[in-house]
Amino acid sequence: MSQEHKEIVVVDNIDRLADYTIDQWTKLTYYAIESKGYFSVALSGGKTPITLYRKLAERKNLPWDKTHVFIVDERFVPYESEENNYHMINTNLLCHVAIPAGNIHFISTTENTPEDSAIRYEQDLRAYAKKSKSQYPPLDMAILGIGNDGHTASLFPGSPGLDETKHLAVAVNTANSTDTANERITITYPVINNAANIFFLAAGSEKANVIKKITENKKCNLPAARVRPEQGKLFFVLDREASSLLSKTV
Numbered sequence: 001m002s003q004e005h006k007e008i009v010v011v012d013n014i015d016r017l018a019d020y021t022i023d024q025w026t027k028l029t030y031y032a033i034e035s036k037g038y039f040s041v042a043l044s045g046g047k048t049p050i051t052l053y054r055k056l057a058e059r060k061n062l063p064w065d066k067t068h069v070f071i072v073d074e075r076f077v078p079y080e081s082e083e084n085n086y087h088m089i090n091t092n093l094l095c096h097v098a099i100p101a102g103n104i105h106f107i108s109t110t111e112n113t114p115e116d117s118a119i120r121y122e123q124d125l126r127a128y129a130k131k132s133k134s135q136y137p138p139l140d141m142a143i144l145g146i147g148n149d150g151h152t153a154s155l156f157p158g159s160p161g162l163d164e165t166k167h168l169a170v171a172v173n174t175a176n177s178t179d180t181a182n183e184r185i186t187i188t189y190p191v192i193n194n195a196a197n198i199f200f201l202a203a204g205s206e207k208a209n210v211i212k213k214i215t216e217n218k219k220c221n222l223p224a225a226r227v228r229p230e231q232g233k234l235f236f237v238l239d240r241e242a243s244s245l246l247s248k249t250v
């Protein structure tokens with residue numbers, strides 16, 4: 001694995017964090033559409049990206065008809081649940097813009113088991129990859145969060161999902177985490193690390209410790225530190241508080 005490009009961007013607050021990410025999204029969208037005709041992005045749940053999604057919902061002029069959205073991970077709860085990531089992303093962003101339903105690659109939770117959901121999502125990811133004649137879904141952008149324990153997506157410390165090299169999506173049990181919905185489905189490192197641009201978004205002082213470990217300790221083996229793009233670029237977009245323990249900021 002190579003890690004050619006790693007950039008830490010510090011902004012004043014969560015609003016600026018959203019604005020910075022929208023600027024990058026816009027550039028990447030037009031670049032991708034010009035070069036191959038469409039733009040694909042994977043979106044995370046969590047609280048940090050909510051401002052981003054709400055602000056993006058106002059960008060009606062972005063080429064939504066040529067945008068494909070994937071969901072990074074999902075809790076195995078019904079769509080109606082407050083904990084359902086697709087629900088959160090849909091109500092804050094997708095239902096406000098003219099994105100065709102067929103461009104939304106959500107993780108279905110109506111299957112009997114999380115494993116069945118993961119199989120179904122993997123089929124969708126593989127079909128998308130095949131259409132683009134690539135081994136992995138060609139994500140132009142992946143938006144990830146970081147938990148205080150160093151998890152990202154639903155890749156938690158100690159989870160067998162961390163060692164997955166073949167499957168594109170797996171079911172995981174997060175019984176050791178503080179989450180109430182233990183059963184989840186997540187994309188895996190092969191998908192994440194093949195994205196062209198990976199953006200970690202983190203805000204708030206409670207993230208300062210883990211951000212320091214992940215960005216400054218070369219031996220850190222926490223799940224978020226194992227995100228290392230094969231060819232792409234890695235960005236940490238942090239507010240002042242999340243960056244407050246870093247030795248040096250840009």
Ligand code: 6PG
Nearest residue numbers: 045046047048145146147152153
């Ligand atoms: C989720 C996520 C998860 C999240 C982190 C950070 O659905 O919860 O995909 O990986 O990004 O837990 O969450 P916050 O943004 O709420 O800090």
